[in-house]
Amino acid sequence: MGWAAAYLGLVLALVVRVTGPDAPRRVPPPPSPTEPVRLVALHHATFFVLLLVAVPAEAALVGGVPGWRLAGLLLFAAGVALYRMGAVALGDAVSPFVEPAPGATLVTRGVYGAVRHPMYLGQACIAVGAPLTLGCRYALVVSAVALVVLALRIRLEEAALRRTYPEYTHYAAHAKRILPFVF
Numbered sequence: 001m002g003w004a005a006a007y008l009g010l011v012l013a014l015v016v017r018v019t020g021p022d023a024p025r026r027v028p029p030p031p032s033p034t035e036p037v038r039l040v041a042l043h044h045a046t047f048f049v050l051l052l053v054a055v056p057a058e059a060a061l062v063g064g065v066p067g068w069r070l071a072g073l074l075l076f077a078a079g080v081a082l083y084r085m086g087a088v089a090l091g092d093a094v095s096p097f098v099e100p101a102p103g104a105t106l107v108t109r110g111v112y113g114a115v116r117h118p119m120y121l122g123q124a125c126i127a128v129g130a131p132l133t134l135g136c137r138y139a140l141v142v143s144a145v146a147l148v149v150l151a152l153r154i155r156l157e158e159a160a161l162r163r164t165y166p167e168y169t170h171y172a173a174h175a176k177r178i179l180p181f182v183f
Contacts, residue, residue: 004059006073007133011051014080014126026092032099036156040097043153046146047123054139055131064135072132079125085111086119098157099164106165114180116171117157120150121178154178 031037058064087094089110095101111118127146131139154177161168 003064003069003073003134007055007076007130010073010076010080010130010133014051014083028095028097029101031097034160035097035099039149039153039156043146043149044096046142046149047127050127050139050142050146051130054142055134055136058131058136058139059134062136062138065137066135068132069135072129072134075125075129076133077129079122079127079129082111082118082122082125084122086122089118098153099160106161106167106171108171108175113175115178116175117154117178120154124150124178 031040089112090107093101093104093107095104100106115121124147127143127150128140131137131143158172158177162172165171
């Protein structure tokens with residue numbers, strides 16, 4: 001199997017957005033004064049380093065071990081799918097920031113009916129699945145950092161959502177945080 005080709009295909013599926021020719025270009029609003037910009041930058045930088053530097057470099061320089069590649073590929077693919085479904089469900093409310101965009105409404109439909117943070121669940125699957133797809137062990141250190149950053153971001157985002165949406169407490173009582181039926 002072409003593990004490198006599958007990896008590249010999933011990275012492209014994650015980062016390339018396909019829109020119609022008449023679709024307006026969406027520019028996110030600037031961060032609010034309370035936005036944890038450093039954490040947001042660390043979040044994006046960690047995933048950039050993981051997917052575009054650490055995993056490819058380890059695969060090229062060290063090679064990969066054969067075990068866990070199929071599991072990694074399935075986890076990586078599931079992560080990309082969850083991430084994309086979460087973004088579609090959010091629609092115009094999707095934002096790179098922790099603080100909700102001004103005028104955005106709380107989304108509780110689609111995958112958000114099962115978990116409160118499907119995009120972060122997808123990113124967690126990607127963080128673990130991507131290195132395993134190419135048999136990379138050392139890059140899992142960057143994955144661990146990515147998971148810690150995601151946990152911090154979830155904590156801050158939940159506080160922001162509680163401040164912004166009075167109905168968030170009711171929603172949080174019914175939808176699990178990140179794992180359906182579990183947590």
